[in-house]
Amino acid sequence: MPTHPLRDLTIIGGGPTGLFAQFYAGMRGASAQIVDALPELGGQLTALYPEKYIFDVAGYPKVLAKDLVKALTEQASQFHQDTGLPAHLGKRIVGLEEEDGHFVLETETDRFPTKAVVIAAGIGAFSPRRLPQAFAGEWYGRGVHALVSNPDAFRDRDVLIIGGGDSAFDWCAQLRERAKSVTLIHRSDRFRAHAATVQEVHAAAAVGDGRVNVFTFHELDAIHGGEHITGVTLKDVKTKATRAMPCDVILPMLGYVSDLGTLLDWGLNIEKDEILVTTQMETGRPGIYAAGDITTYPGKLKLIAAGFSEAAIAVNQAVHHIYPEKKVAPGHSSNLAIFGQKDD
Ligand SMILES: Cc1cc2nc3c(=O)[nH]c(=O)nc-3n(C[C@H](O)[C@H](O)[C@H](O)COP(=O)(O)OP(=O)(O)OC[C@H]3O[C@@H](n4cnc5c(N)ncnc54)[C@H](O)[C@@H]3O)c2cc1C
Known part of the structure; x- marks a missing residue:
């Protein structure tokens, strides 16, 4: 079974939440990769409603679901101009191990060593009925x-x-x-x-x-x-x-058959088949964070906009967890050197 190089972060799920988490990891200078069970990025937007307009994503009066996925992919890819977005598609995470002080996420065919995990698995790995x-x-x-x-x-x-x-x-x-x-x-x-x-x-x-x-x-x-x-x-x-x-x-x-699989057995705080997270997007197991539709907490909204915010919180917390010297607060992107701006 091939073992991939150790990454800072592995994001389970390449829906809108996972894609934005991948961007945020790049912005924070963390190495990250997405693993998704589906053959294409975009989660529900690609699989269920690519041709529908979405009207409640900030900054877009309206946007086709497939065009939002394209924009999110482009935004996340900017840190990977030479190699392309590190996304492993058609691979469903079925296992989690700990080894040599880090996690290893497993699919049927591959092993993904990682220092922290962001679970952005939406409604689970879903396949068309x-x-x-x-x-x-x-x-x-x-x-x-x-x-x-x-x-x-x-x-x-x-x-x-x-x-x-x-x-x-x-x-x-x-x-x-x-x-x-x-x-x-x-x-x-x-x-x-x-x-x-x-x-x-x-x-x-x-x-x-x-x-x-x-x-x-x-x-x-x-x-x-x-x-x-x-x-x-x-x-x-x-x-x-x-x-x-x-x-x-x-x-x-x-319709779709969706399956959370073994995620529910990873020792996370689970409430009615969803991951109960803290305000820091912690799951109950140090080093594992969650964001997007898979999460629950009082006042939770299952919306793309909420997933974006949760992805930013989860990634910043994860980066601080891996590198305690790095602050949780990312600073303003408008000032960051990584975008060629004056870093203050
Ligand atoms: C018809 C329809 C219309 C909608 N319209 C709107 C709207 O107008 N506005 C709005 O804000 N929201 C809308 N939504 C809801 C929105 O699509 C979801 O809130 C959003 O997709 C959640 O994003 P996510 O990334 O958290 O999860 P998802 O989009 O579900 O993506 C999760 C990804 O994780 C992958 N995955 C899961 N488990 C595993 C595993 N074990 N291993 C590997 N990969 C895994 C899945 O394959 C999937 O690709 C709509 C939903 C539907 C169905």
């Missing part, structure tokens, strides 16, 4: 997409979206201008999505030109094709009637 039909398994990667990272890849394609929640309707609304056709199927006629988006999709379907279709009480009955999907058969769950239609892309929007 897979299609329940056994026949669907072999079509993943051949037309079934667990995640949508590049909606432009579906331009001029026949897209089938399965689900009745926000993601299903959001993607239906987002893709309807780009795709050749978008069909949304759901096993019932009750939707858990924002009413305005449901209305928008139904209005588009009512045009009747076949570019947007909504079939309630329908499920996926079969997938057809060779190398790649070329069609599907849908079944009406009430009448059992089937219909075949051309299809290149299937997007199962069935």
Whole structure:
């Protein structure tokens, strides 16, 4: 199992909180790395709502979730111009050891020695819920997409979206201008999505030109094709009637399964599957700090803005913990030599 070089800080999670923590570590001159279970940075913003606007991030009247991730990545990368952002993606932390006076975080394949840890693991390591039909398994990667990272890849394609929640309707609304056709199927006629988006999709379907279709009480009955999907058969769950239609892309929007895994067994202060932190973002185990959605304390807000503040507190505390001679207070970035300013 490869062992990576010892770092000052390892940040579990590359969502907005983890990305800002990575920036802050760089600003404080600490060596840091992100480890994330997902294949891309951005946490919930990338996995759940990349194309949605966010309106309550300070300084942005509105910003697309994917653009906020891009800006956070750029901000964090400025200290790593030559090597690129030290982020280990597609690696889920499953273990924590102590060795030679420091921690070692472990994934299934790698070991990450680190002097301190910032847990920015959000709602846990999450993976998209897979299609329940056994026949669907072999079509993943051949037309079934667990995640949508590049909606432009579906331009001029026949897209089938399965689900009745926000993601299903959001993607239906987002893709309807780009795709050749978008069909949304759901096993019932009750939707858990924002009413305005449901209305928008139904209005588009009512045009009747076949570019947007909504079939309630329908499920996926079969997938057809060779190398790649070329069609599907849908079944009406009430009448059992089937219909075949051309299809290149299937997007199962069935929610996510999230799992905090072994984090809960690390001797941290846990309250209802969240990490109870102090005002210094301490977790109950010296050297391990937490920030973002995974934390709880009286008055906690599960918002990006709160995660940014907690990341700054956690990293400054961690830096002081590792190097007691370094102050907790970082000073004003507008005065820091690291940004080429006059250091006072
Ligand atoms: C549809 C939707 C809309 C939203 N809109 C807004 C909004 O308008 N404004 C707002 O402020 N907030 C909004 N939020 C909430 C916001 O997205 C969260 O508050 C934010 O993502 C929390 O950031 P985080 O970095 O703490 O956690 P996350 O974004 O959840 O990131 C955590 C990361 O940790 C990784 N991870 C977890 N466990 C492990 C492990 N064991 N090993 C490795 N990696 C691990 C995960 O893979 C994930 O990438 C919205 C959320 C949703 C779902």
